[in-house]
Amino acid sequence: MTPLPTTPWPEDGSDAPQARVVRHFTLTSGRAKSVVDIPLEATIRRLAIVDGPEAPPPAGVHARILQECDTLSLADLSSSMEMAVGVLRVLVGDLVEQGHVRVQATLTSDSSVDERRDLIERTLRGLRSL
Secondary structure, rough: OOOOOOOOOOOOOOOOOOOOOEEEEEEEHHOOOOOOOOOOOOEEEOOOOOOOOOOOOOOOOOHHHHHOOOEEOOOOOOHHHHOOOOHHHHHHHHHHHOOOEOOOOOOOOOOHHHHHHHHHHHHHHHHHHO
């Protein structure tokens, strides 16, 4: 979370208090759970909206998420944006519902050996490309 200013009053002697940083939970309107299950290691991918009515592009923090999210995991995005994972999970869930991003599938306890092998191979390819 972004730290609050250490001095609540400006140094110029005026009586106006400094603006406070907005707490992250206010960005979610107090919601603590996302309607979409997003694991920490899941990669968030931007989608191009091709069909359907022209929806206004996201603004504010949602727009910032869209700028930074492509190919980052939820955990990496949380670190990059300096935002709590739980709050970011709710905001990314909003973007999934609106059709702006998708969550790339990760392994579950029901995953097959082939799915696990494929994940290891993708990880190795990604590491080699660095």
